[in-house]
Amino acid sequence: MNDGVVLRGTRVRTGEVRSLVWDGDDLLDPVGGWRRWSPDGTEHRRERRKFGRPYDRAVTSPSGRWTVVYGERGTNGLLLDGRRVVRELSRDEYRAEDFDHPVGLGALSDGREVLAHCPEGYNRLQIEDVATGERLAVAPDEPERSPFHSRLTVSPGGRWLMSAGWVWHPAGICAVYDLDRALTDPSVLDGHGLLTYGPLTDAETDSACWLDGDRLALATGDFGGDPEEDGSVDEDQELGRVRKVPSGSRRLDARSPP
Numbered sequence: 579m580n581d582g583v584v585l586r587g588t589r590v591r592t593g594e595v596r597s598l599v600w601d602g603d604d605l606l607d608p609v610g611g612w613r614r615w616s617p618d619g620t621e622h623r624r625e626r627r628k629f630g631r632p633y634d635r636a637v638t639s640p641s642g643r644w645t646v647v648y649g650e651r652g653t654n655g656l657l658l659d660g661r662r663v664v665r666e667l668s669r670d671e672y673r674a675e676d677f678d679h680p681v682g683l684g685a686l687s688d689g690r691e692v693l694a695h696c697p698e699g700y701n702r703l704q705i706e707d708v709a710t711g712e713r714l715a716v717a718p719d720e721p722e723r724s725p726f727h728s729r730l731t732v733s734p735g736g737r738w739l740m741s742a743g744w745v746w747h748p749a750g751i752c753a754v755y756d757l758d759r760a761l762t763d764p765s766v767l768d769g770h771g772l773l774t775y776g777p778l779t780d781a782e783t784d785s786a787c788w789l790d791g792d793r794l795a796l797a798t799g800d801f802g803g804d805p806e807e808d809g810s811v812d813e814d815q816e817l818g819r820v821r822k823v824p825s826g827s828r829r830l831d832a833r834s835p836p
Contacts, residue, residue, distance in 0.1 A: 590619040596629075597636040597647065608636040609647050612661070626661060639683040639691045644708050646693070648679045655681060657693065657708070665711075670700045677728045677744060683708065684732020684739075686757060694730045694739055703727060703739070703767040705760060715760040717767035724768055725751055732757070735791030741771070742786040750783040752796055 596610035607613040611628040615621050632649035633656070639645070646667065648655030653674050655667035669679060681695040693708045698716075701724035705715040717724065728743040739755045753771035760766050781798035788794050 588617065588619040590615060590621070592621070596634055599636050599638045599645070601638065601642050606636075606638075608638075608645050608658075609633050629656070635679065637681060637683050639708065640685045641691060644683055644691060644693075646681055646683060648681055650678050651675050652679065655679065667695060667697065669696050670698070672700050673726065674700075676748075677726055680727040680730050680741070680743070682730030682732060682739075685736050686732075686761075687736040689736075692732070694732065696727050700726050703730075703741070703755070705739075705757065705767075715757075715764040715767060718765055723770060725753060725770060727753075729786070731788060733788050733791050733794075737791065740786060740788065740794060742783060745770075750799070752783045752786045752794070754794070 592613075592615070594610070595607050595613075597607055599606050599608060601614070603617050605615045609629045612624055612626045613621060614624065629647050632652040632654055633647045635650045636645055636647045643659065645658040646655050647658065648667065651674065653669050653671050655669075657664045657667055667681065669681070680700070681693070683691065683693055685691050691708045692714065693706045695704060695706075696702055697704060702717045702719075703715075703724075704713060704717070706713050725741070725743045725745045726748075727741045729741070731740050731742075732738070733740065737756070737758055739757050739760075741753045741755070742750070743753065744750050751770065752773060754773055755767055755771045783796050784799050785797045786794055
């Protein structure tokens with residue numbers, strides 16, 4: 579960490595919070611009626627529609643225009659344009675109670691905002707233009723090696739799609755897919771993506787997030803290996819390297835080689 583960076587926290591008494599998403603520097607609770615908190619902890623109450631069960635989570639698009647509210651371990655969701663319901667979303671029921679809903683909002687490298695989800699199968703990714711509903715890329719009808727997709731996030735800049743899902747044992751994995759290529763060759767959405775890292779030989783992925791447009795960080799458990807060992811990625815698949823970092827975490831560089 580840069581020695582010049584100072585982190586400060588603010589503790590706020592909120593009562594029950596149903597979901598949290600970022601809107602600039604503010605935090606929003608869409609499911610709980612669009613409650614909003616500023617960085618100083620001030621709450622700006624705007625009592626609007628609250629969403630009942632089964633909704634308990636939300637994601638928003640980079641512009642803030644689009645929101646999906648959904649059940650984390652359920653099969654249903656709603657796509658919202660602002661506060662207006664556009665349509666219902668659903669996912670495969672198979673083992674839905676065992677892993678987080680695979681849904682995410684992001685922007686492609688050309689600026690179009692997209693919805694990533696798995697409406698036709700737990701292992702079948704689908705990318706849609708969120709404004710028009712056009713299906714831009716759909717994984718093959720019968721994916722050969724794809725995992726249970728979960729916690730889908732698009733990288734800043736829109737080049738990559740990450741799935742922090744799992745494979746049967748169960749064991750958590752992190753898979754990264756090339757969205758630019760998927761628009762012309764949807765078959766790249768099949769399989770485990772571009773990373774050669776795997777939970778059975780390395781360490782199990784507990785959670786993952788993007789650090790910037792090319793790098794992501796993983797929190798790992800000890801299933802299958804030592805989380806502090808160096809891993810590797812396949813540079814022929816347009817990824818860079820894994821660097822060792824302490825305390826059971828990994829930082830992956832997804833920049834294309836020169």
